[in-house]
Amino acid sequence: MEDCGDVGGEDGNARLLCRESVKALVDSVEAFLFDCDGVIWKGDKLIEGVAQTLEMLRSMGKKLVFVTNNATKSRKQFSNKFHSLGLAVSEDEIFSSSYAAAMFLKTNNFPREKKVYVIGEEGLLEELELAGFTPLGGPEDGNKRVELKSNSLFEHDKSVGAVVVGLDHYINYYKLQYGTLCIRENPGCLFIATNCDAVGHMTDLQEWPGAGCMVGAIRGSTEKEPVVVGKPSTFMMDFLLKKFQIHTSKMLMVGDRLDTDILFGQNAGCKTLLVLTGVTSLSVLKDPTNNIQPDYYTGKLSDFLELLGP
């Protein structure tokens, strides 16, 4: 991983991170933005060397921020997950798409008397409630079945003014009908997607359908396009900037996905680093059809330890 030879850079292609480039990069960056799944962990397993790498960066005075598209957890639940893996990360350092969905409604002055129908899980409901909204659906609709009988009417709440769709392991036809009716029949009802990731490492051994699957379902039944609040949308960056007061050119976005993490970083004006511990392989990065090139790439996050070491 230390050869800085013919590995791009000049031609707009990603450069392999190496001893020569890493110090200048780290010196130029005040905040490290990390994706979680595929960078920090895979499913429930911490990726090797991550704890020591984060510790080293903190000891160098770098701000650490965790920007995740996973909306099944609230920031609090994410903080608990970090702690369970032996990483001291506070809620304040976490920007999840569940939080982004709540903040989107808040910044758009979504009326408090309107309700929010959720296709998603507990953490999404939690963030919406924390922000003062009234969510419906989610886990409590996970076991509901529909009755397709003559003269039976599927009732939905006419005061739902937004449907928020995220990853939902308990997706069913009831929820799909509920969300579809709200978007098609409640005037002005918003359709918000936490993110559109096709798949994710819900377990360490394989990939599973991501929020893009549930969002695709509602897109298919409503023929409407959602507002996406997670990566690669830069909606979250406004909050990050307010909180950290660091110019985006002094931020490095580290991720495992080209079309969300790296694109998010580029859209926001950050430096970008792809790690190969997640969904993107080296061959995908180098494929001529790939048109998203990060500034740098490296095998795994802990390469920083080795490259900056003695």
Next chain:
Amino acid sequence: MEDCGDVGGEDGNARLLCRESVKALVDSVEAFLFDCDGVIWKGDKLIEGVAQTLEMLRSMGKKLVFVTNNATKSRKQFSNKFHSLGLAVSEDEIFSSSYAAAMFLKTNNFPREKKVYVIGEEGLLEELELAGFTPLGGPEDGNKRVELKSNSLFEHDKSVGAVVVGLDHYINYYKLQYGTLCIRENPGCLFIATNCDAVGHMTDLQEWPGAGCMVGAIRGSTEKEPVVVGKPSTFMMDFLLKKFQIHTSKMLMVGDRLDTDILFGQNAGCKTLLVLTGVTSLSVLKDPTNNIQPDYYTGKLSDFLELLGP
């Protein structure tokens, strides 16, 4: 419904069916192709006057064909539904997208030793079996749950060579993961959609998400586009032509949907008639943003009775 005045025609817009035009139209047509849901019935209720209209057309020597995107039923099950509503329609007169999916595999020489994973219902499995294929999934996966545990692997059959996606009222994360894994990981695995209808009248009182919802979900998780065998694809027309030996210019496609029925008829070179008993309202037809204009439109199928009557 009898004024043939300023209702389009010359300018490419749909013409209201009237006494003056109906006789010439009926005389020029040898086969009537009907969509079912929204034309013949709504949910489980026969639309008024349909039985008498079909009887009259048969007595005039017209061939009747029923072309439906609904893939939850086999042709046999559809024939039973027609009979339960008092209409004598045989299996031979029915072309459903469940049958189309099976015929697509057959005409493309899909290997018999490969399996077909089904997101869909009983009728789709039945047609695939009748055509000699080995379907997996469908109803038997309707109550399955996934386990998202560390080290647990979701196994899928590597001999699945096609995933067929249709309307599935028992859609769940298990089926979505199964179909996604086959398409993403089994080399050359086909992704076939029975149709992409956004919604349909699963019950008489309201619309529910259609196959477009399930297809959208798999599109979202695989980032692949399906082969669509139902309307508006004209794949079925080849079979119709072989069977009835009637030129498409002597066929009239009667439907309630612009983007499937009318487009299908137009794509195939048929004359087209929109009825307003289904998903399309007069205001949608006349909306300046609508760019699909049938040759004719009328309120309901039984207008033929009145317009051709004494």
